[in-house]
Amino acid sequence: MAFDLEEQLDQSRRVGFFTDTSICIGCKACEVACKEWNHVPDDGLDFTGWSYDNTVGLSADTWRHVAFVEQRKPLGHQESGVGDMDFRWLMASDVCKHCTHAACLDVCPTGSLFRTEFGTVVVQEDICNGCGYCVPACPFGVIGKREESGLAAKCTMCYDRLGAGEEPACAKTCPTDSIQFGDLDELRERAERRLDQVHAAGTTSARLYGHDPNDGVGGTGAMFLLLDEPEVYGLPPDPVVTTRDLPSMWRHVGVAALALLAGVAATAWYGGRK
Amino acid sequence: MITEPASQTDVRMDGSAGLRGEREATPGSAGRRRERLMVPKADFDSYYGRPVLNEPPWQAHDIAGYLFLGGLAGASSTLAAAAELTGRPRLARVSKVGAMCALGGSLYALIHDLGRPSRFLNMLRVFKVTSPMSVGTWILSAYGPQAGAAAATDVSGLFPGLGRAATVGAGVSGTAVATYTAALICDTAVPAWHEGFREMPFLFAGSSAAAAGGLGMLAAPLSEAAPARRAALLGAAVECAAAARMERRLGALAEPLKRNKLLRFGEVLALAGAVAGITAGRRSRIAAMAAGAALLAGSACTRFGIFQAGMESANDPRYTVQPQRRRLAKERAERDLT
């Protein structure tokens, strides 16, 4: 390709989230604080029966979402006291991953989505024309299109607060510091230390998610410590930024276009003028 | 084995070095869990069966319609150029006019799909090679005027020189219009679309050619429609071949495609139309028109089918999770080998 699709990110200035689900109490303060700060509209009053989750998932109107998973599995050495089965109750606050290679950003035709000076990915309300391309592009199902406004919306990592030197609303309000905000490199080291600590404490099912710069999206700006497989929380186990294959796609398109040209020409000239 | 950290609960002024904060708490570490029966693992996990991806906010009649009309327009322009250069003025004219109308329809569909149609021109703020929609917008803005000029000059008979140039220009750029839409849908996380990106451009090219041929057979006199008949046959063949290869390669992920009735119906129509065209369509105008209509309908069905199958694959977490799981297992296996 004429262009190098790889974005050159200034890692040194990059900030992000580390969400440690092993100390999440599922209070949903992050959901509310986010909505208060960003004026995100409420998202309907539906009882789902999905444990204590009634906001279902990330969308244009839910930028932080707490998942609740009841499992017949053990949590480290915890004695759950629940019947003959093991039992644990997982809670995890999900958020936009602010990917190193962000598909939503790549495919946005208007430049509404852009990479900020903090390495985050933000939608510009005044630019977005609601083409909706970013929605199917996101491998995490984060970004959505808002009914009323017709515009795309997702977590901005409180871009305006970062500009004022403040931490995002969700991280600030988190009662147990399950949501941690900071310099991405520092968070990555902290996450790895924390993983060792949790493993040592007996919760061997713990693993990090989004911390690996070599994964399909080049690592994320929002890392997680999970206690089970990602898909259990509704996260893709091995997400890949769709534009990774775009050069190859363009090549195939080019060949197909030439083939079309040649084919049609052939149909006209074949056998002279009959 | 219980690994409790050494107690730090003694009274000391806060902030003393090495004092652990609550973010270092390890719930469950001090219990004495007794072994219990394990629950067999489910074949695949999901969050209450909820899709991993958010459903594309696209209306079928807009986007699938755009895929069809864009393809028809592009391929028709190419056919028109070929016809004109080989002295088939009436086939050229119907193709140009058809391309013009199809283009109009496709633009309408495109803009209608926007949340803020008034901001359509924001598409021209930037040129993003990473965004097929951006690239496509620029392609359209190059192709549109030429296709328009080609049709206008032909119908009006004015500026024949300019008209010919525009016709050739539209004919060449038309191939891009007809095929870039494959990249448009493949460049998403929608499993059935993305994974099919190797065949999708050919499938679309074939489908476009079949549609353009169908239009030619429908509207042009038998005497000039030979290229249309051959284009239709060639297109239909390529379309079906591409589809077959895609479904083979995608494996389990192809289920939504294989299940899709519109796709199957589209192939049937396309093949039937093409064969009928190349046979009865040579002699009977009626047969030609019927075959042409079938080809157009077939192409439309194919595009709507592809669209549906993609949506279905996006709305079932299994199509997102399982391929990724398989990929991870493969990578792990490879790592273990080395």
Place this chain on the structure above:
Amino acid sequence: MDLRWPLLRQLTGGDRTGRGPAAKSARTEALRARTSTADRVVKSVCPYCAVGCAQNVYVRDERVVQIEGDPDSPISRGRLCPKGAASLQLTTDAGRRQEVLYRPPGGADWQPLDLDTAMDMIADRVIATRRETWEQERDGMRTARTMGIASLGGATLDNEENYLIKKMLTALGVVQIENQARVCHSSTVVGLGTSFGRGGATTFLQDLQHSDCVLIQGSNFAEAHPVGFQWVMEAKARGAVVIHVDPRFTRTSALADLHVPIRAGSDVAFLGAIVNHVLENELYFREYVVNYTNAATILREDYRGAEDLDGLFSGFDPGSRAYDVGSWQYEGMTAAPASGARDQQYGQRGGGAPPGRTEVQGGTGVPLEGRPERDETLRHPRCVLQVLRRHYARYTPEMVERVCGVPRHLFEEVCRHLTENSGPERTAEFVYAVGWTQHSDGSQFIRAASILQLLLGNIGRPGGGIQALRGHASIQGSSDIPTLFNLLPGYIPMPYAHEHERLCDFLRGDAPQQGFWANMPAYLTSLLKAWWGEAAREDNDYRFGWLPRLTGSHSTYDTVIAQLEGTVKGYFLLGENPAVGSANARMQRLGMANLEWLVVRDFNLIESATWWQDGPEIESGELRTADIGTEVFFLPAACHTEKNGSFTNTNRLLQWHHQAVEPQGDARSDLWFMYHLGRIIREKLAGSQDPADAPVLNLTWDYPVHGETAEPSAEAVLAEINGWDAQGRPLSGYGELKDDGSTACGCWIYCGVYADGVNQAARRKPGTEQDWIAAEWAWAWPANRRVLYNRASARPDGSPWSERKRLVWWDAGAGEWTGHDVPDFEAGKSPGYRPAPDAAGVDALSGIDPFIMQADGKGWLFAPAGVVDGPLPTHYEPQDSPVANPLYGQQRNPVRKVYEHADNRYQPSGNEPGASVYPYVVTTYRLTEHFTAGGMSRFTPYLAELQPEMFCEVSPALAAERGLVHGDWATIVTARNAIEARVLVTDRMPSLHLDGRVLHQIGLPFHFGPNGLAKGDAANELSAISLDPNSHIQEVKALSADIRPGRRPRGPALPELVRSYQQRAGVDASTGMEA
């Protein structure tokens, strides 16, 4: 910025792919955080639970634009739970009511009414009803009161507001003044007060970080107090063990090391068994127990306990359903309690004949005459420790399995963790909430924990103590400055009617002669001076006679009965929603339907304001709107950002919140409402010669007002609460209070909050700049102490028990007590001090008596007085229980308060015929996402969407047994009512195995009601009015019920369903009424 076409920027600039700066818009460039563009930041406090998280309120153009946690707070460290985070929407949402509404008698709908007219009408109603119902005497004893007016609410209000409510209504002769503290934590005041001397939590949240074992029982800490829970995690990070004992596996259990499922209402058996384990294995902290508790004290010979009398104690009179507590006393001494029933021995200890009943005064301090006999070898068969040993001998692990359904290995784990983490080097802390208080013997649940913590030596020490988690922003404050019928400010008992009772008689009867309560004369005199100023003189008993008298229980539940009987005609609801939040919600509404007038002050149209229009009884056809004669006034209330005032958090910490903006429309503070209502009434009564009006007309009621709304100065009220000397100088501590009328003080325990004329509650020195005590953040009663009884953190000789757990100690060199915290002891009293035999008052306490409010200075393992249903906690079954008491023949608490009424039927229990009709145990609780009866959460979109509908939690086994479908509907039925709820089938609701049977429990959140955004039937439709005799708290944590699939019937079919259940169970007026 560069405003050229972005494409040009892209092609010419560094951003070739157009994904960065090139794509940035002018608007984005200009974006600023509204926190950084605010005109001012106002310091405030969260209005929801009692953790007391500090808030920063950002104001721009006189509008609140953002509310966030204040990182300076040592308690919350800048964090907020979902409710706190939603307080911007709570206070600024367009849905909030801003206009006065009026419903005339029989009216079908609301009418607008202007505020001034409304106030004038309300004043007229108060005056008329008061005249009409004035009661000068009852049974020849002066009562000087009106039983025609009642008030409910105050825990959500400021201390200053509660003070004006109590002051004005008491002067008007209203005694039925109550608030949420009655229905939430009244048992705490009795339980902790009688055990230790003060009715508040013994420690503070941040100190959890020093705990080696945190036992959370009767509390869902992480869900109900999320921000406070960070300190449990802090303890966990530092090596603590976290245990959660609860019927349900909750969000607290999910973070614990050990979750122990238990049958709701069986906690006394569980705790009693731990006591037994500790005693039998000699695991108690001997030196602590011998010196600091009454373990060595010898009891009278005629005392008999539950062990001897199959569940009863000596002195029980079945006729009056009351105990004569005389035989529970110490040998050689008559101790009066620091709390609880302090009028009990009025007869024996002065004054005229006792009123005969055992009314309760939650509160403090023990009168004590003589010295008790002690045996410090603890071998004497009648010493408290041996009595304790015998009492709990039958509380074995087997019994725990049979009574609580707790498997033996889990029980033993709890015992191991608790005892391994107690002693000189380690400390364990108990945390509880209303899961313990709301039982027909709730006070005894708290007593049981107190006994255990005393035996383990955990009281008064860092990381130890008992943490009572309260659930309203100022529910501690509304107990300290009590809008409660039985108390005066500072836990001074409200006087009962006795013949010719004068101040001295009252004090002789109710005030201890030893310990700090011996100073009650100074406290009470100063209060009377604060209320009646110049009019209160020594020659007129400081107008002690102007206080209306009690003649029994006048709790909110007695008020409901009185409403139904037609005695109560006027009712104030000040930020409380009894139609959802109080037991037997239906009766609450029927009572209100019998009123002449009702005043509701709230943010929204809560169920208690609209029951006459769309209440459940209207739907069922039991009431017709047109037939309801109640006149209803709805007055919109100002919220915490719209007024100045102080909240007292769950750890006795007074925190001032500053006004950020003016209230909108007709919204006003309750300070404004009470002050101006009083002003108008006084104007209307001016010149009256009626002696009944003298207390009102002579009341000190001249507070400065400011602003266009004429808002009274909250700081002036705080100054009066703090008190001043004869020269009007602010007092700096209760030590300065005199009984000669030279000092005035509105609440003696708050004396010092306005020391030096400075609002100490407004202090905001950042926690990061202080140690964990954070003594300069706000102000805690008493005397800014954070850990009560902290003298016990040192050995008898004054040195710390251990280096690890040092808190306060005796500095021999300086000759005073010193340490991290303010010593809860006379600073100069050396450990070696021993009182002379004739010593009285505080001097009667020795240098090793850490519980200075107690008459004997000791922590009470055994309560010789104050707790009317027994000196030692004993397991009784709940009023309605499917289980027969395995421990004693006595099924229920013999002196519990039950009310025979057609709308308050009880159910057969245990082995009684018909008990199987209601086979399951129901327990009620809070969710993180909602607040109490929902007035501050169900109307708030961001909270409503998180938990949008009433649901019930059941185990898979129960679902199978009853055919309940997950996500579908179920109907829950008791003898009172039936409700419907969505079904959550979950492993978190374990079925219990006890006594060879499987027992299923049903979980019901109690927040929901028909109004607002998040809707559903109220759990309290199911509960009955059956009360703890000490605290008058209702039993809503454990009741029995049936559950069936499908929605409940509508219309008349609903009461029909309830009746059919009653018939099947053979329920009648006598069911469950026996002693």
